[in-house]
Amino acid sequence: MALTRCVAVLLIVFLTLSPTSSSQSIIQMITKEETHLSSDGVSGRRRGIDLYCESWRFTVETNDAGSWSRIPEKCADFVKEYITGERYSSESEAVADSSLAYAKSVGLSGNGKDAWVFDIDETLLSNVPYYAIHGFGSEIFDESSFDEWVDLAEAPALTASLRLYKGLQELGFTIILLTGRAEFQRNCTGINLQYAGYSNWERLILRGDSDHGKTASVYKSEKRKELEDEGYVIHGNSGDQWSDLTGFAVATRSFKLPNSMYFIA
Amino acid sequence: MALTRCVAVLLIVFLTLSPTSSSQSIIQMITKEETHLSSDGVSGRRRGIDLYCESWRFTVETNDAGSWSRIPEKCADFVKEYITGERYSSESEAVADSSLAYAKSVGLSGNGKDAWVFDIDETLLSNVPYYAIHGFGSEIFDESSFDEWVDLAEAPALTASLRLYKGLQELGFTIILLTGRAEFQRNCTGINLQYAGYSNWERLILRGDSDHGKTASVYKSEKRKELEDEGYVIHGNSGDQWSDLTGFAVATRSFKLPNSMYFIA
Structure with a gap:
């Protein structure tokens, strides 16, 4: 005035x-x-x-928001700027720093059973090129077009996660990949991971026939429990969804990566 | 200007x-x-x-950061502006909205055992007037000066939490207060809560002699377990620390309030 x-x-x-x-x-x-x-x-x-x-993003990242299917309409520009700007990568780097700081403090048994579990989508691999042409989460998820994108095996690495992954391997952790992707995507997923710079994982666990219909939280908890039953100690777990990290057989420390684009129960 | x-x-x-x-x-x-x-x-x-x-704040609010004793020195101004600006209250309101939306979806038994557990400090009551003269978390926590502040019983309500508290009571939830404060602070805590506008809680649980030395996470899990053993169903739990919410006997839904000033294990 x-x-x-x-x-x-x-x-x-x-x-x-x-x-x-x-x-x-x-x-x-x-x-x-x-x-x-x-x-x-x-x-x-x-x-x-x-x-x-x-404030909406706060409730999403702390798991306060509960289930949601699409970003709020008025947050389309905000999410786009967040994802394509410097904050998304900066926050991802900060999470990798916290993860590595913890990893360095772990006393490893050295028997090959010291495990770190990684989710794949928006954790190791970035689907931002796909979401960039689908409104950064402002459109309802379309499984068939996403599966076509997955089949291309061209998703780049999240830079911070690739650094963490390599750092954990140097420290002697055994890497387990646990993804909501289905068995039929095993081949393209492996190719994509290698294309993005990842290698020498111990196991790649995908949803089998008996896992369909389960929530990610139940499916992933069951798989972590199987790993524990095999003698693995899950020291760390990295994922962009709370359903990657919570439930039962949870890791000693869980690391939530940012994801403002979509929610998986 | x-x-x-x-x-x-x-x-x-x-x-x-x-x-x-x-x-x-x-x-x-x-x-x-x-x-x-x-x-x-x-x-x-x-x-x-x-x-x-x-990015530091992201790791704190998602529980990625693990234990920390003081805000990073260079974030002193940032935290001050965050706390005294509009974001802190806006995020608190968003958490209250998420909590109420969930609360309205709960089918209550109506037997008086439908519980909602609240932490007190930085959840129901705001100690910002205290932290404002102690660097907003940039100074090491001083128990004796904080206890003097608690004894004054002048902490205001977090506006969003007071709204949530009253909304839950209208819906028919039984309110249980579970705090890390000690038994000797029972009197001033009750007075302060009433001064701030809270009333009609079912129970106020404070650390007794046998609880000293326990982490907040263990102490609060044990107390929640006792509530469950008494027949309470803990539908919701609100706290500004992850140690208010995690461990065992966790609520059906937990709601993390923001706190960039301090960490409690």
């Missing part, structure tokens, strides 16, 4: 004194002020939406 | 309009641009720190 008055006063001063030589610079200054004002107005509304979307 | 800028711009206009001043005005405009650039430089560095602190 004060700025609006300021622009008005400037205009009066300009008209009263009516110079010719510097009129252009003054007009440019006024235009600049107006642009600034207009952009302030826009960013005021934008800040309100950002505040709403930040 | 806007008025100061207005005066500065007016000054430039007068200098611009004087016969000999067009070059001077250009210099001043350039100076102004440089100031703007320089302020952008400052906010550029600030953005870098904010990005770091946002």
Whole structure:
């Protein structure tokens, strides 16, 4: 408001004194002020939406939100900017740092049974190229087009997770991959992982026929329990969904990666 | 600020309009641009720190960070602005909304055993007035000065939690308060809760002599187990620490409130 008055006063001063030589610079200054004002107005509304979307994201990342099928409509731009901006990768790096700090503190048995369990989608591999052409979570999930994308085996690594993966291998952890992808996707998943830079995992566990219809939380808990029964100690578990991490047979430490695009129960 | 800028711009206009001043005005405009650039430089560095602190906060709120004793030194301003700004209350309101949406979906037995467990500090009561004069988490926790603050019984309610509390009572939930505060603080805690607007809780559970030395997670799990053994069904649990919510005898749904100021194991 004060700025609006300021622009008005400037205009009066300009008209009263009516110079010719510097009129252009003054007009440019006024235009600049107006642009600034207009952009302030826009960013005021934008800040309100950002505040709403930040708070929504808090409830998603802490598992407070419960089940949801699509990002809020008004958060489409917010999520797009978050995912494609520097925050998503920065948060992923911070999670990798926390994971590695813990991993270094673990006393390993050295018998090959010191396990770290990784989820795949949005944990080791990034499907952002797919979601970028599907509204970053603002469209209802379409399984058939996603399966076509998976079949291409072109998903890049999450850079932070690749660093963590290699770091864990250097420390001597045995890597187990536990994914909600189905058995028929075993081949393309393995090819994609290698294409993205991952290698030497101990086991790749996918949903078999008997796992269909189970929630991710139940299916993954059952598989972790089987690993424990085989003698594995699951020191760490990394996943972008709470259903990767909770249930039973949970790891000593679980690491939640960010994902503002979709929810899996 | 806007008025100061207005005066500065007016000054430039007068200098611009004087016969000999067009070059001077250009210099001043350039100076102004440089100031703007320089302020952008400052906010550029600030953005870098904010990005770091946002990412740190992500690891804290998702329980990825593990144990920590103090907020990172460079995040002191960030945490202060977060707590005193609109985000902290907005996130708290979003958590209350998620909690209430779930609560409304619960089929209550109506036998008085439908329980909702609340933590107290930074969940029902806000100690921000205390932390505001102790660096918002940038100082090491000092138990004796904190106990003096607790004894004053002047902590205000977290507005969002008071709304949730009353909403749950209207729905018919039995409210159980489970706090890490000690038995000797029972009196001032009850007085403070009533001063802040809370009433009609079923039970207030504090650390007894046998609970000292236990982690909050173990102590609170044991107390929840005792409640279950008495026939309570713990439908919901609200707390600002993961140690309020995890362990055993966990609630059907747990709701993590934000807290960037301190960590309790």
